[in-house]
Amino acid sequence: MTYEIKHHLTDALLMSYSAGTLPEAFSVVVATHISLCDECRARLESFEAVGGALLDGDEAVAVSDDALEATMALIDAAPAFQKPANISMPDAVFPGPLRDYVGGDLDAVKWRPIGGGVRQAVLNTGGSENVRLLSIPGGMAIPDHGHRGTELTLVLQGAFSDEDGRFARGDVEVANEDLHHTPIAEEGMDCICLAATDAPLRFKGLVPRIAQRFIGI
Secondary structure, three states: OOOOOOOOOOOHHHHHHHHOOOOOHHOOOOOOOOOOOOHHHHHHHHHHHHHHHHHHHHOOOOOOOOOOHHHHHHHHHHHOOOOEEEEEEEOOOOHHHHHHHOOOOOHHHHEEEEOOOOEEEOOOOOOOOEEEEEOOOOOOOOOEEEEEOOOOEEEEOOOOEOEEEEEEOOEEEEOOOOEEOOOOOOOOEEEEEEEEEEOEEOOOOOHHHHHHHOOOO
16 A cells, blocks of 8 residues: 655665664664655665675675584574464554564554553663654644654654644654654544654653653653
């Protein structure tokens, strides 16, 4: 299925993902987005092609005589791959990369209410960065806030609008210290987002700042 995606990933994010240097929390968002976005997937493939060409130009490095045997032993010892059932799932809210982390689609999420009808579910990833699912009721506004670092927000269902425009399914917003905004979920169905951060948000109001200590965003 093709989506009318208007907001894409930056080249820097795609290059970091291609090089394997992007933190896991952000990689989950990038992998989920490129599974929906033909444009970003094509750009990623071009970066990977450049990386492959650079590797081809490097000098050969000597390896031990038993390197191949050791590698094959590791492959033999790995668990057998099992192809997941219903891999296409055309009606799923979550694309394949995200379903792997959640263990299913929307109905498998263990939501935690964080106030005002908003719910979240923090995904288990390594590193100091965080990635979470957010469910925001239609018409609800997220309190006015800025950023101490980088935040990637990918829309999976519904839509929201802020100072940077309207974001619907497949759109990703890349926010940094320069962006101060008040996202508002579009009326109708709940807005489901996947958001990764590498630093706490900077809320303007007193109540959100107090609540921040307990919800960890």
